Amino acid sequence: MITVKQLTKVYQSGKISFTALKEVSVAIEKGEFVAVMGPSGSGKSTFLNILGCLDRPTSGSYFLDNSEVSLLNEDELARVRNQKIGFVFQTFNLLPRLNILRNVELPMIYAGAPAKERRQRAQEVLNQVGLLEWAGHRPPEISGGERQRVAIARALVNQPAVILADEPTGNLDSRASTEVMTIFKKLHRQGTTIVLVTHEQEIAAYAKRILFFRDGQLIKEEIISVPPEVNNR
Amino acid sequence: MNFIEGLRLALESLWVNKMRSSLTILGVVIGIAAVITVVAVGQGGQAVLMAELQKIGTNIFAISVNWQEGEPLGEHDFTYQDIAVIKELVPEITYLAPTNYISAVVRGPKDKKPAQVIGTEADYAQIANVKVVKGRFLSQRPGTTRAVVVLDQALAEEIFGRLDPVGKRVTINNRPVQVIGLTKEEGGFLGIQTIKRIYVPLSFAQDISGQRIIQQMEGIVANREKISAAMAKAVIVLERRHNVKDRYKAISLEEQMKIAGKITGIITLIIGAVAGISLLVGGIGVMNIMLVSVTERTREIGIRLALGARRKDILKQFLIEAIVLCLAGGLLGIIIGAGGSMLVARLAKWPPLISFGTVLIAFAFSAAIGIFFGLYPAGRAAKMNPIEALRQE
Numbered sequence: 001m002i003t004v005k006q007l008t009k010v011y012q013s014g015k016i017s018f019t020a021l022k023e024v025s026v027a028i029e030k031g032e033f034v035a036v037m038g039p040s041g042s043g044k045s046t047f048l049n050i051l052g053c054l055d056r057p058t059s060g061s062y063f064l065d066n067s068e069v070s071l072l073n074e075d076e077l078a079r080v081r082n083q084k085i086g087f088v089f090q091t092f093n094l095l096p097r098l099n100i101l102r103n104v105e106l107p108m109i110y111a112g113a114p115a116k117e118r119r120q121r122a123q124e125v126l127n128q129v130g131l132l133e134w135a136g137h138r139p140p141e142i143s144g145g146e147r148q149r150v151a152i153a154r155a156l157v158n159q160p161a162v163i164l165a166d167e168p169t170g171n172l173d174s175r176a177s178t179e180v181m182t183i184f185k186k187l188h189r190q191g192t193t194i195v196l197v198t199h200e201q202e203i204a205a206y207a208k209r210i211l212f213f214r215d216g217q218l219i220k221e222e223i224i225s226v227p228p229e230v231n232n233r
Numbered sequence: 234m235n236f237i238e239g240l241r242l243a244l245e246s247l248w249v250n251k252m253r254s255s256l257t258i259l260g261v262v263i264g265i266a267a268v269i270t271v272v273a274v275g276q277g278g279q280a281v282l283m284a285e286l287q288k289i290g291t292n293i294f295a296i297s298v299n300w301q302e303g304e305p306l307g308e309h310d311f312t313y314q315d316i317a318v319i320k321e322l323v324p325e326i327t328y329l330a331p332t333n334y335i336s337a338v339v340r341g342p343k344d345k346k347p348a349q350v351i352g353t354e355a356d357y358a359q360i361a362n363v364k365v366v367k368g369r370f371l372s373q374r375p376g377t378t379r380a381v382v383v384l385d386q387a388l389a390e391e392i393f394g395r396l397d398p399v400g401k402r403v404t405i406n407n408r409p410v411q412v413i414g415l416t417k418e419e420g421g422f423l424g425i426q427t428i429k430r431i432y433v434p435l436s437f438a439q440d441i442s443g444q445r446i447i448q449q450m451e452g453i454v455a456n457r458e459k460i461s462a463a464m465a466k467a468v469i470v471l472e473r474r475h476n477v478k479d480r481y482k483a484i485s486l487e488e489q490m491k492i493a494g495k496i497t498g499i500i501t502l503i504i505g506a507v508a509g510i511s512l513l514v515g516g517i518g519v520m521n522i523m524l525v526s527v528t529e530r531t532r533e534i535g536i537r538l539a540l541g542a543r544r545k546d547i548l549k550q551f552l553i554e555a556i557v558l559c560l561a562g563g564l565l566g567i568i569i570g571a572g573g574s575m576l577v578a579r580l581a582k583w584p585p586l587i588s589f590g591t592v593l594i595a596f597a598f599s600a601a602i603g604i605f606f607g608l609y610p611a612g613r614a615a616k617m618n619p620i621e622a623l624r625q626e
Contacts, residue, residue: 054539054619075543082541093536093623097249109238110541154540 265566352438555607
């Protein structure tokens with residue numbers, strides 16, 4: 001599903017250069033639930049941004065669904081973001097002035113889907129996260145946890161190859177966090193590939209594999225065999 | 234993303250910022266309203282001019298003598314004979330009359346008034362469509378020096394009061410003269426109250442002015458299409474009779490009016506251009522607010538990019554917003570402009586003319602302003618880096 005080789009990202013600002021990511025190689029299989037951990041500045045966000053095609057690596061290769069992403073042009077990258085990737089952000093990033101249904105429809109608008117199909121599919125995913133009855137409301141009218149669930153519905157709407165979540169519970173209380181993670185767990189059971197960045201051990205514990213980053217390098221991998229329900233208690 | 238979706242997105246964001254959106258379009262509203270008003274009033278004026286022309290008649294013409302500076306009078310003057318010969322040789326001309334115009338004071342038993350005295354003959358009634366409401370018009374007797382006058386009804390009332398003027402005496406520049414008829418003048422040109430016209434026999438007019446010449450001839454043709462040919466023939470007849478070239482000049486009323494129409498057209502254009510500058514200022518206002526809006530919505534742009542919007546989708550979205558703003562401004566401007574021109578028209582007493590073409594041009598122009606001034610802010614929006622945009626609070 002995802003294969004990165006020797007992925008390096010160097011930020012250049014005048015004469016000063018900063019290596020955010022250094023020769024990271026990793027493969028993530030279809031259906032995997034992977035957590036990415038590390039202190040701030042460890043390069044985990046850069047890693048996720050590159051996986052999400054929001055940023056390009058300085059060197060190295062990135063295969064997504066068997067195609068080399070680093071060779072694509074801007075419009076093609078936009079298409080990859082639209083079709084193959086579902087983003088979930090720490091700050092939800094919903095458009096506050098659009099109602100929830102419209103927010104969820106948004107990726108399908110850019111995919112060029114007809115209105116009827118959009119509506120149907122958006123209602124379907126909203127139902128999946130249990131928020132169908134809020135479809136006509138605006139994001140500021142619902143709680144943080146609910147907003148994040150809307151964001152997950154939005155990420156799912158185009159049936160992407162992978163869900164990329166950047167600290168999805170970072171702005172949530174523990175109860176809302178559990179709600180959100182339960183949805184991720186469910187998605188994982190249904191076969192969705194998930195890559196989740198977090199610095200919280202309990203959240204990472206929901207994943208089946210944890211990648212540890214430090215100073216731009218992938219330093220450790222850990223396979224979790226204990227079911228998270230047990231681990232959580 | 235198709236156009237309808239783009240339009241919907243644009244309307245959604247504009248609707249959220251109703252206050253700002255309406256303030257933004259104010260400049261465009263004023264600009265378009267100003268242009269529409271100026272053009273409508275101008276075109277209305279021109280239409281009135283043309284309608285007036287139709288009323289007076291498009292088949293009237295005048296022939297005059299082209300005097301060279303310092304040349305003695307006399308040799309190439311028109312004569313009564315000329316008029317008779319032209320009428321005989323140029324059958325297209327149905328009526329032809331000599332006309333001398335003099336300004337004079339006419340005094341009745343009650344009051345005195347300035348008037349324009351026209352020295353002419355019976356034919357003139359047909360040419361100028363003079364309406365005799367009482368008594369009769371001048372008779373066709375070349376050279377008659379009878380001291381008679383046909384007065385304007387309104388003027389007669391002013392100088393006579395309630396007396397019936399027909400058969401009574403008045404004086405024109407202190408020469409006694411008998412009133413034989415009354416005419417009724419309609420409205421006056423472009424609704425402006427003109428000085429009243431009164432009619433006397435040509436020779437009497439010559440007596441008043443002390444000049445024994447015929448200033449010009451005025452004539453009418455039955456068929457409007459033949460007017461140029463008829464004028465040319467008349468000029469040739471005159472040139473043969475007086476054995477001279479390039480001395481007589483014939484011009485139709487229509488030509489004269491067209492020249493006047495052209496001048497008013499140019500004036501309209503100039504004022505319209507000045508009004509157009511305000512439209513430009515309005516466009517700059519739109520650009521200004523669009524730039525602010527793009528900066529404010531950086532995060533939204535980042536989100537949209539992350540969700541798979543291409544740069545051209547973002548460009549389209551902001552461009553459509555600018556165009557929608559300007560079109561809304563244009564529409565409002567057209568409505569206000571229409572109202573404004575009706576107001577001006579009521580004051581100026583002529584109908585405003587808002588043609589479909591004007592509205593279409595105003596609309597197209599507002600769209601063009603939207604594109605022109607929207608392109609830069611939209612381009613800025615489309616060039617944003619998604620990661621940095623998402624980081625924006």
